[in-house]
């Protein structure tokens with residue numbers, strides 16, 4: 446079936462689910478991880494100096510198909526994922542039309558099967574037509590194969606409706622991935638509310654907008670006893686709320702994006718719309734609190750919130766530009782350079798944030814390279830220094846603030862079901 450078989454030799458294998466961190470050989474045949482001694486006619490690949498780990502999982506990707514194929518398609522978005530080392534991506538449902546029905550999920554699954562190069566895990570809307578008014582048909586979404594529910598891009602403001610959604614999500618065993626944003630406090634802001642919004646004369650988005658909904662979600666998760674995952678956590682108060690809730694055993698979790706971990710609202714003095722996203726870049730104090738949350742295990746996931754927009758959409762005044770930046774092809778090098786190379790966390794901890802952390806949110810057990818498991822693998826070279834060049838991206842979009850940035854750690858190859866779907870050479 447899967448043509449080639451491989452023996453990968455000499456890599457440092459980091460496999461957090463099994464507590465493995467050692468130089469060893471890994472065999473791949475028939476799409477699975479196998480005993481390297483049992484393979485006939487393998488291609489032997491010398492990976493000395495490189496790292497091999499389970500493929501990365503991104504809980505937060507916008508593929509834009511259907512509705513905006515110019516910005517991204519399932520084909521281009523999954524190619525970008527493979528280039529970034531991701532073998533599974535959760536597709537956010539805020540497409541056009543939104544993924545709020547079994548039919549929409551079926552379209553995504555069929556297109557992903559034909560055009561996708563990595564696993565596309567569908568996420569369904571929590572509300573009908575993504576309007577925040579009426580619950581979507583969660584049972585039929587589950588039957589169609591969604592792995593989670595989200596109204597990302599928006600946040601259900603009606604707490605009673607949200608409570609019912611959480612109850613249904615629990616009965617269908619679907620985690621909720623929530624975009625935490627109270628609307629009246631976010632108002633018509635375009636950047637973080639703070640010193641820089643005052644200096645630049647722009648409308649601010651209060652950190653309290655996020656904090657309030659994180660608190661709401663913690664209350665519902667506790668009351669209902671069900672998993673709520675906070676998407677793109679950006680302010681220090683949210684980190685503190687999560688830390689306390691998790692210490693009490695409330696089933697909540699949180700993700701940080703590479704951009705919130707590496708940039709602040711000061712960047713907006715350039716007026717580049719590639720610094721405009723939601724939630725907005727926050728203060729240095731917030732950024733440091735996120736890093737602390739990652740370091741102490743409060744935040745268990747790094748997710749990209751890959752949000753492609755065309756050049757023309759972003760080529761307008763800051764106030765009018767859409768929110769969002771791409772991230773699949775820059776996540777690993779940015780996080781390696783800023784977190785591992787600077788000694789904040791070690792490499793094994795970073796691999797966890799991209800593998801077992803997100804797997805746990807989705808309820809995937811034993812996400813590992815144990816023999817017999819599907820060969821979803823990433824191989825990367827931490828010693829490789831390079832300059833990010835957006836023109837080389839597989840994504841259809843170029844809306845990144847990191848073009849030209851010097852980084853270390855390059856993805857060398859990505860395998861999905863034993864097939865090399867990206868290889869540097």
Ligand SMILES: NC(=O)N[C@@H](CC(=O)O)C(=O)O
Pocket residue numbers: 507539597598599624721722723724750752753767768769770
């Ligand atoms: N993050 C963003 O700024 N934009 C996202 C929506 C979202 O993730 O909230 C998008 O769909 O463009």
Ligand SMILES: [Zn+2]
Pocket residue numbers: 597598599624676677723724
């Ligand atoms: Zn969002």
Ligand SMILES: [Zn+2]
Pocket residue numbers: 505507537597598750752
């Ligand atoms: Zn998003």
